[in-house]
Amino acid sequence: MTLSIPFGDNALALSFAGSRHKFLSATCTPDAFSDCLLQLVAASSSEPVPLGVLRLVVAVSDQDQLHGILEQLTKDFPALLCRAEVVVQPPFSGQLQLSAWLVDQAAIANEASSNSSSAALQWLFSASNELVPSNAQVASVFSRQFYDGMTFGHAQGHTPDDLLRAWIYIGNITQGRHDETPYQQVNAARRDVFQEVGIGKGTVGSPFPASTGIGTQGPSLTLGLLSCRTRPGMRLVALENRRQTSAFHYPKEESLIAPLFSRAVAILGGAQAMVFVSGTASIVGAKSVHLGDIEQQTRQTLENIGNLLCARLLSDYDCYPAVSGLESIVSYTVYIKHRKDFALVRAVCAALLPDRAVASFVEADVCRTELLVEIEAIAVMPE
Template sequence: MTVAVVPEFDWQGAAGGEADLLGLLHFGMPAAPPTAAPQLRVAAPMLAPALAWQAGWRLDGEPSAGHAGRVHYRCADGLLFGVLTVAEADFAAADPATALQRATTHAYTEVFACADALAHPRLLRVWNYLPRINQVEFGLERYRAFNAGRQLAFSASGRTLTGEVPAACALGSADGELAIAFIATTGRPRAVENPRQLSAYHYPAEYGPRSPTFSRAALLQHGGGTLLFVSGTASIVGHRSVHLGDARAQTVETLANIEAVLTEAGRVGGERFAADSLAYIAYVRHAADYPAVRAEVEARLGPRAAVAYVQADVCRAELLVEIEASGGHPIRGWNP
């Protein structure tokens, strides 16, 4: 019998070999070389620590691998990592006004089909990247069209729209297709909310025809430990964006929200996560704001914290920074 172990987050991606890699995220230029492991190439420039950055998840042993429809996946130890991209153009002929929504529904339908077929039915974490995320097309912001498509897929698959939903983020990409990476599991994740914020799935209708389908964080008991995934987090209190136009103040508020999520995760899961022990990705809308954002992050987490900085648009046009995190795992290859 194989005993599951806590996966490692590898700050150096495929550089340490691919045999035990579950999957990869790649940001920046130059473009990522092909890998046997599933790899999501995100069209977003890096601000630090390098012009290109690739991070991945490693397991103890070689995962099984394959393709299911558009999904390229690897799985082992009760964890499934998959990636797929979908071109909106494939859905534009019938009705251009709903192309993104239908592309999103199709993508998530494939995600669920893959997860169900491989008996890893519960989503733990999802990364979503789409071009022109804040652009209004046919009277609707693209992020809101994406939310509609995502919720429709959750509903059609019989999955819940509230409560035990996965941690997630949705960011803008410079170009390309709708790109999604996900981790699904045979285990039972526990959703975590933030008492400082209204749950995203309860947002009022002013934020779009269908609410976002994600939790503020997700916990999973795995390999004798507890994995934590903190969703993309921004300067939102209740359901309102705050500190408009001030990237420094938005960063402070974002980190306060993450601290609140960590406190709630400790209450839900019984394990306290120290903020400076996590691995972070900070998305900064304007490169000019990067020094201020980094200064506030380091003031609160310390200069040795594992933080990568990516330039990307955030899910609301008025938000200037979004930060995600993961914890409960070793961080390999981080040299501050």
């Protein structure tokens, strides 16, 4: 079996805070999915430091592929099912795309290690993929998924304070009236569950997790939750872009219910940082800008991301890494609303983002109808 993008040519391995991380991406056909995933698992186990799949994203072309992939995961890779987000976001190269984040096994939280005294960061990820029969059920499904994720985390020794990142893939994201769209329903449910478990603590400036709320085709809702137990000398910090209104302070005309997420969340320690940048778009203040201009929207989006990764912002938290800015990005995903814009968006990203970064480009709707592109990223800044 030959992959259209071999893992070796679209993979990046590096260390952070004493643990090894590897980001990779590949495309294949649905009938080659199991072989592709077997190759990934085999490659990870042969590493000098054994790696495990922390998070797996499978972008498929249609609902039939989604059902088929979920069946294959259930049958052949049951241990990965709770770590896999399977979404209908047609990739721009190939029928099916796998994006994976691997971490050395000692750093992945499990029942055996959650009570250990290890000084390593302890990572935990969980995912839930569900069909939603009607838009009216979006809020209840999201709430159940979130509480299930919190219960799973609690069993591994994680608390709500350890939650640093969420991915929310929302079917029919902008369908309906402004106050009834699935996106607004998710915002309402998120507000309620965050209040219930104490995330944000209800005070101005309290940190919320980083987040991506993005469209997926068909009546489904997928939620991925990433948490990390830090070690002494390291801390989680929420970052905000000074040129943007914080999302949790959006006025009602932009979002009837403000989405409770931070622009980015960073793990900081001395002169090193790992930054999780939320889904970011062409927004200045609270307003969408460069309407109808895909190139300028892409450039503005990357400028916004750069503002979150700049040395000056990190210095406010007494963190002074050797590398910062867009050059520190190791993995990013680009969500493009219209397929016709793919070549131009990819060209802008290639010009402004590092060649070594593992990139994924998929077709997806964005939470505002006028926005044409959204980008999320992970950056690692070494000492």
